[in-house]
Amino acid sequence: MPATYGTPPRRVAVHQQDLGGGVGRMLMSTVGTLIAPMRMSSLCAWVLRENTPARRFYESLGGVLFREQNITIGRQTLREVAYLWEDVEWVLTSG
Numbered sequence: 001m002p003a004t005y006g007t008p009p010r011r012v013a014v015h016q017q018d019l020g021g022g023v024g025r026m027l028m029s030t031v032g033t034l035i036a037p038m039r040m041s042s043l044c045a046w047v048l049r050e051n052t053p054a055r056r057f058y059e060s061l062g063g064v065l066f067r068e069q070n071i072t073i074g075r076q077t078l079r080e081v082a083y084l085w086e087d088v089e090w091v092l093t094s095g
Contacts, residue, residue: 058083
């Protein structure tokens, strides 16, 4: 049976002064808690390709590079990448 991919909410950011304080892990754990009752088997998070700190963070939580796409913000076209967790339970326990 194919997995259902979903990502509520679309964009989440941690203020630069709060990086490294566990806020991102807490947010990911909360997202996992919120989607678990929806019986979603996986989680997908998009991030700008140039955002190396966020990409390293997702990778440290076990996210696997899944897909890339262009997005347009205003008149600028940017590249974003998606990280996938096929086991939402792992996200729940990572916080």
